[in-house]
Amino acid sequence: MSDWSPEKTQVKSWNEWDRLRHVIVGRADDCHIPPEEPALDAKVPEDSDMRGQWGRRPQETIDRANELLDQFANQLKARGIRVDRPDSIDHSKPVTTPDFHTDSQFGCMPPRDVLLTVGHEILEATMSYRCRWFEYLNYRPLMQRYWDEDPNFRHEAAPKPRLTDADYHPDYLSEKIGVEKRLQWAAEKFFVTTEEEPLFDAADVLRFGRDLVVQHGFTTNLKGIEWLRRHFPDHRVHTVNFPGDPYPIHIDATFTPLRPGLILNNPQRRLPEDQRGIFEKNGWEIVDAAQPAHNAPPPLCYSSTWLSMNVLVLDPKTVCVEKSEVYQAEQMDKLGMEVVEVDLRDAYAFGGGLHCCTADVYRDGDCEDYFP
Numbered sequence: 001m002s003d004w005s006p007e008k009t010q011v012k013s014w015n016e017w018d019r020l021r022h023v024i025v026g027r028a029d030d031c032h033i034p035p036e037e038p039a040l041d042a043k044v045p046e047d048s049d050m051r052g053q054w055g056r057r058p059q060e061t062i063d064r065a066n067e068l069l070d071q072f073a074n075q076l077k078a079r080g081i082r083v084d085r086p087d088s089i090d091h092s093k094p095v096t097t098p099d100f101h102t103d104s105q106f107g108c109m110p111p112r113d114v115l116l117t118v119g120h121e122i123l124e125a126t127m128s129y130r131c132r133w134f135e136y137l138n139y140r141p142l143m144q145r146y147w148d149e150d151p152n153f154r155h156e157a158a159p160k161p162r163l164t165d166a167d168y169h170p171d172y173l174s175e176k177i178g179v180e181k182r183l184q185w186a187a188e189k190f191f192v193t194t195e196e197e198p199l200f201d202a203a204d205v206l207r208f209g210r211d212l213v214v215q216h217g218f219t220t221n222l223k224g225i226e227w228l229r230r231h232f233p234d235h236r237v238h239t240v241n242f243p244g245d246p247y248p249i250h251i252d253a254t255f256t257p258l259r260p261g262l263i264l265n266n267p268q269r270r271l272p273e274d275q276r277g278i279f280e281k282n283g284w285e286i287v288d289a290a291q292p293a294h295n296a297p298p299p300l301c302y303s304s305t306w307l308s309m310n311v312l313v314l315d316p317k318t319v320c321v322e323k324s325e326v327y328q329a330e331q332m333d334k335l336g337m338e339v340v341e342v343d344l345r346d347a348y349a350f351g352g353g354l355h356c357c358t359a360d361v362y363r364d365g366d367c368e369d370y371f372p
């Protein structure tokens with residue numbers, strides 16, 4: 001039974017799959033391709049069309065992405081889900097702190113990277129790119145509103161990192177490292193970020209009730225994971241790696257829980273055997289995700305083609321899948337999920353797919369222990 005009603009704001013979400021009632025959907029307004037900076041350069045593949053480009057994204061791409069995001073929001077609303085939208089700040093403004101300078105910011109997308117909802121709390125992540133340091137400001141009007149309307153809402157912010165050059169390994173920044181070297185480094189857990197201070201992006205975290213599964217990679221370091229462990233003392237925090245990924249940022253195109261007992265895993269980035277313990281002991285199935293329908297990402301896109309598996313679960317039997325991702329939709333159908341098709345590919349360049357461009361505010365259900 002749910003005590004949720006659309007008239008009353010309540011913040012609560014313990015996992016990735018219980019019935020979704022209230023969600024934030026990002027906006028493409030004023031999104032920028034930021035200038036070069038260490039962590040971002042390491043993520044952009046050497047042959048990418050984004051190399052050397054920066055500035056405000058072309059207006060027609062912003063308009064098109066906004067059209068798709070509005071359409072997605074309307075689809076969710078038509079299913080009775082409350083949808084809130086952020087207020088974009090001016091991302092053309094440069095950022096100067098005592099420790100760094102960048103000539104522009106990133107955007108008001110994707111909210112999943114910044115906001116981590118755990119129970120009644122929404123935690124603003126540290127972030128690890130300089131251009132995303134102030135990104136939480138896009139969501140502050142919503143956070144203030146939830147604070148005013150829900151007396152149980154906990155609004156938290158992780159300590160802002162300094163992001164000096166000491167946060168980044170200079171080796172990663174030399175030109176033309178090549179994918180082989182990157183894969184070797186990823187396997188050795190040598191990432192672009194150092195252990196100077198805690199760093200994490202919210203999209204490196206998956207919520208499984210009492211357990212949080214966190215990817216250690218470019219955007220989240222071990223100190224960031226330790227910070228989460230100390231911050232959520234009632235949770236068990238598990239560190240995972242996916243060595244097949246040469247650019248490991250964010251877990252949500254790699255490992256996708258669909259319902260209790262079932263997880264999709266990117267077949268190029270399989271969870272290593274020695275990290276499967278809690279899932280295997282508790283009878284969870286980890287299945288290879290279907291192949292993406294595309295051979296390459298759309299223009300000016302940071303993400304890989306595996307946004308195919310960046311799905312948004314509406315309830316344990318219903319999932320939003322991007323409309324062109326026909327193989328992924330077919331697999332969902334075979335797994336017994338009802339598929340809601342959403343046209344979003346032209347918005348991928350703004351930072352990701354259906355999971356990325358949303359952030360949970362309320363899902364039914366309580367904090368359960370799925371791995372007793």
Ligand code: DAV
Pocket residue numbers: 203249250251252253302303304305306307351352353356
């Ligand atoms: O496969 O490029 C994208 C994740 C975006 N949140 C990838 C990871």
